[in-house]
Amino acid sequence: MKTAMRGFNARAEPSRTETMFATYARDTAMPSSAKALKNPMRPRPDLQHEAMAHFADHCAVCHGNNGSGQTMFGKGMYPKPPDLRLSRTQDMTDGEIFYVIENGIRMSGMPAFGGEATDSADDTWKLVYFIRHLPQLTPAEEAQMDSLSPKSPxxxxxxxxxxxxxxxxxxxxxxxxxxxxxxxxx
Ligand code: HEC
Structure with missing residues (x-):
């Protein structure tokens, strides 16, 4: 949550023209070397659990624990957080998803999570696995995440x-x- 807000505040207000192009920013800003990156981590249940906790803590405020993007924050954003379970996201390569999490998306609400003291590349790769798992997220897993998400004071x-x-x-x-x-x- 702290990370998210910092990313949010640091961003300069985009002009209207910049906002118009925001939808294209994800793909045009992506270096082609990012596409080929492979997830170096093997999926394991404990990693999955860590990733779930991490997502609930840092990402759910905008993306929702189920990845739908139907959140109070997400609704007020342009561009809106996409449904991460759909092909728009799932068709990205692991490397592209990694790149977006590490670097954020320019001129959008998607903050960069790379380079934070608490976030390592390993954490990001775990999140990549978790995003792959989102389309199969069970109601039990979602309930577990709801109990982990930051609460109102x-x-x-x-x-x-x-x-x-x-x-x-x-x-x-x-x-x-x-x-x-x-x-x-x-
Ligand atoms: C403050 C709100 C916010 C937070 C927090 C946030 N995101 Fe995002 N995210 C967005 C928005 C908005 C977009 C869409 C940007 C666009 O379309 O240009 C996005 C896009 C993405 C995408 C690209 C999906 C696609 O189909 O283009 C991925 C992957 C992603 N976020 C993962 C994450 C992960 C993982 C976290 C937590 C570590 C996270 N996001 C935290 C707002 C957020």
Whole structure:
């Protein structure tokens, strides 16, 4: 989420003419060497799981956990995030998908994820596998991802309070006051 917002803010507002050409930017900006790149990682269940978590965390805000692009963010963008399950994306080579994730798409909302301290090329290749898996994503997998996606601060706070209540049987407010008082007495 932090990554996404940074990419978003760093982008200069495109002019209207630039926006008109945005749809073509993906293909024209792609060096032909990118097309031939092969995914060096073998698909393994644990990699798949990591990629799912990564996608839920960094990509779902625009693309949706199922890749449909039907998100609050996505709807307000031009160009919109495409449905990643369809041939427009699935017909890209692994190398092309890798290139787009690493470098983003100029004049669009698609941020570049390469070069971030936490994102390595390996992570990007895992995402390439995950994008290949999207057309076969099961409802169970999607539900699992929904539980991983960043939550709104309210939802997060609510969950934390519930958890606290379940853990020690005290209401969150009581716990807070007790700690507070203790701090003053010492
Ligand atoms: C802030 C919104 C946003 C985030 C976050 C985002 N994307 Fe995108 N993505 C877009 C938009 C918008 C496009 C379409 C750009 C265009 O058509 O020019 C796009 C396009 C793509 C494409 C090209 C698909 C095609 O058919 O052209 C891929 C692949 C992709 N994104 C993968 C990812 C992955 C993987 C992540 C997470 C690491 C991610 N995106 C995060 C907005 C986003």
């Amino acid at each position: 309210d939802e997060f706070e609510e969950e934390k309070q519930e958890q606290q209540f379940l853990n020690d049987g005290e209401s969150p407010t009581e716990t807070l006051t007790m700690h507070h008082r203790k701090g003053h007495d010492q």
